[in-house]
Amino acid sequence: MRKEHKDKLKNKLDETSYEVIVNKGTERPHSGQYNLHFEDGTYTCKSCGAALFTSDSKFDAHCGWPSFDRAIAGDTVKEVFDDSHGMRRTEVVCAQCEGHLGHVFNDGPTETGQRYCINSVSLDFQGK
Template sequence: MTSILPPQDLTPWNEEQKQEAAQKLSPEARRILLNQGTEPPFCGGLLDNKEEGLYHCGLCELPLFSSEHKFESGSGWPSFYQPLDRDFLHYVRDTSAGMIRTEIRCARCDGHLGHVFDDGPRPTGERYCLNSVALVFYKAT
């Protein structure tokens, strides 16, 4: 399902744009996307999704990940070994859980998506561990 994406507008959103888009979200999605929350493992709606398509930011709908790069990590969260484009993500040092991790946020709206770890499969060795409610899935047509 290799897809060529049209150019994406990565102009950072202002607070008004974020709050307007957040009105469509569930309280849980707002908690995760806007306040760096985490959903419990093994409960997210996209964990077992095997359909072909693209995973978009749940707040601004920027396309972020492809089903081609999804894998079963056993972690309890949807996992990918690479994003569609690294420029679509911000990487932030996170020491909030008593360890050093790398948080990933959407480059356009700054919504919290999850974390990336260096224990993934080839070819990247990365594991992008995401919250299902931080994403919207669009099935390939």
């Protein structure tokens, strides 16, 4: 993420959102406002406003974070290898601003087999 974008976000985001989006932190499980949120609409990047996921792709994975089985389109999120914290995972970032969203795992219950485990503080929601 570019330094000038980080500087803008410092004034735009609350402390927790900044820590997650810019510094690749993680919100506490079961604490996010979108974990058990199932209204119809679109989840967007809190950093830049890009549309990322729809409510049609959301499911309750009982993991403590909002879970989706696919992004809106193949180019709205990027997947990046992450070997931090002694684990081998795939990080998910917004393709537009490169803000940290969460991680994707290959254990999803739908036909995609994907579970995008996303931090609520990285998202905004626009209802239908």
